[in-house]
Amino acid sequence: MESEGCMKGAWGARQKKTRAQAMVEFALTLPIFLLVVLGIIEFSRLFMTYLAVYTASREAARYGSSVGVAPNGKTHDQDCDGMKQIAVEMGSFAGVQPGDVQIYYESSPGVWKAACGAVKTELGDRVVVEVQGYFQPAVPIDFTSLGIPFRFREVTVRAVSGRTILKDIKLRVTPLPAPSCASDVSIPSWRMVDNKTIEISVKNNSATDTTYKLEAIQNLRWASGSPTINLVSIYWDNEQVFYNAAGIPAPPSPGITIPSTAYPWAPTENRNLYDGQTRKLKLGFDKNISSWKTGDISLQLKFAAVSDPRYQCTISWVYSKP
Structure with a gap:
């Protein structure tokens, strides 16, 4: 009987020790797990921010390069306010504001010509739209105070899109001879x-x-x-x-x-x-x-x-x- 009591006491002590070990392991792994989950969420939000900024620049450039006349009477390539409005609407997720949109013309890729609306464009010119957005992490991380050179706070996201402006082309048509x-x-x-x-x-x-x-x-x-x-x-x-x-x-x-x-x-x-x-x-x-x-x-x-x-x-x- 005395032997049985000793065995039960040893088993109970072993169980308590196992539970305590599991709790310690859980406490050690939980921060890592939460950090991974948080990283996935934050990366997804960062990617969505980039997509919003990229789409804003692309759609604004597409509008500016298309043939047509805006309600204000300006052609699309001269409607700078219209292009900015499209960029702001498409980049709302990234907090894009009119001041974050820069529009200018190029005579060829990479060759500056003038700011938007400053000159009359010609056939072959390009309209370029640069958009800047911002990513705010849900939980800012700053380890610099601990001597670790890592800080994850506000991130600026930029995108540039350029398109050749479509203009009217004059064609000289040679009519087919009329049947006689x-x-x-x-x-x-x-x-x-x-x-x-x-x-x-x-x-x-x-x-x-x-x-x-x-x-x-x-x-x-x-x-x-x-x-x-x-x-x-x-x-x-x-x-x-x-x-x-x-x-x-x-x-x-x-x-x-x-x-x-x-x-x-x-x-x-x-x-x-x-x-x-x-x-x-x-x-x-x-x-x-x-x-x-x-x-x-x-x-x-x-x-x-x-x-x-x-x-x-x-x-x-x-x-x-x-």
Whole structure:
């Protein structure tokens, strides 16, 4: 029994000794741990301060180099107050004030030209914005009183950004030659088919790769004949661009125009004439026209460039019996 009591006393003393040792170790390591945590927090705040100062200088320089006019009537490169305001707003986390922003121009990187607003900038000049901010540690540290050369108090953070000023550039534009429809489009040949149809070949000789479109058939007229000869259809190659079941009797001078209110194009026609292409314009009548003489039918074809409808021309054709 006496032995048991001795063992319990020794065990209890050992436990107390272990607890005391743990407390001492904790007391020794706690300051180091807190110092590490504090260092991480302070470094993060310092990094955020730097980002705020860098962003302030970058955004102010970007504004000053851009094309535009501020509400005060000044161009962005001359709006010094506007650049400072942007720097102050973007650098608020670092405590940036208007006096912490310096703005000037450079004629080339590293070559001073003038202070902001002092001269009129030219193409190729740069605007440079220097911003200064401040970092205040949550717990200032100063070991100099202990003979240790280390002090962590207020830190000044600086950033510089420069950008080339965008200016209007005068360009001398050489316009492309306008398409000459009158010389591009021609009628190289024609023929009479089955005594009721006249087939006219129309060719695009464009040297500028211009596509033309048949805009209208103007002053179309033909001999009346006896009995009356009626126009019933018009084809552009194999596409029917006009049809009149009743037939159109020979009009008086100067003739009819297609399209018009009375004679519209077909709704789904394609009347393009591509460069180098030859297409057939076919006029279909309801009776024999082989007896026609020179001048018994005539017309004008109006074309316009697809790329720019302002370029137009009209070519004439008159039936000439072989």
